[in-house]
Amino acid sequence: xxxxxxxxxxxxxxxxxxxxxxxxxxxxxxxxxxxxxxxxxxxxxxxxxxxxxxxxxxxxxxxxxxxxxxxxxxxxxxxxxxxxxxxxxxxxxxxxxxxxxxxxxxxxxxxxxxxxxxxxxxxx
Numbered sequence: 001x002x003x004x005x006x007x008x009x010x011x012x013x014x015x016x017x018x019x020x021x022x023x024x025x026x027x028x029x030x031x032x033x034x035x036x037x038x039x040x041x042x043x044x045x046x047x048x049x050x051x052x053x054x055x056x057x058x059x060x061x062x063x064x065x066x067x068x069x070x071x072x073x074x075x076x077x078x079x080x081x082x083x084x085x086x087x088x089x090x091x092x093x094x095x096x097x098x099x100x101x102x103x104x105x106x107x108x109x110x111x112x113x114x115x116x117x118x119x120x121x122x123x124x
Contacts, residue, residue: 004122005090008114009056012094017057018050019093021086029063044070047089060089080115083122087114 009016026042033039033046044066049058062085071081091110092098098107 004118005087007117008087008090009094011117012091014054014056014094017055019057019090020059022059022061023064024061026063026065029061029066032061042066045085045089047092049093053093053095056090056093058089058093060086062086062089079122083115083118084111087111090114 005019006016029046030040030042033041033043036048037046042063044063046061047058048061051057062082064082067082067085068078070076070085071078074081076084088107088111091107091114096107096110097103
């Protein structure tokens with residue numbers, strides 16, 4: 001999986017330094033969201049960058065509960081939704097925003113592109 005993520009970062013013009021994925025539950029991620037971002041909402045991922053692009057380094061906090069619920073809601077396999085969320089955070093570290101509607105659309109297109117780069121062993 002590391003090779004896949006590294007390939008996505010390289011294709012975006014970046015250089016991977018260090019990524020930490022922290023898998024947690026909804027309650028923990030909600031506490032992080034309130035404490036650090038002042039957002040009183042549930043989310044599937046929060047990304048904290050430690051460098052500026054083109055260097056890619058950061059912590060990615062992922063709620064596995066939220067990923068499981070989203071997968072069920074969207075009719076996706078859990079693993080596919082988890083990979084989408086993971087690469088979503090990586091794309092943020094590569095400078096892709098998703099605040100405005102056009103940015104959200106661009107993010108979805110980039111997620112689809114990046115998911116297409118996964119090796120077959122991750123798509124089964």
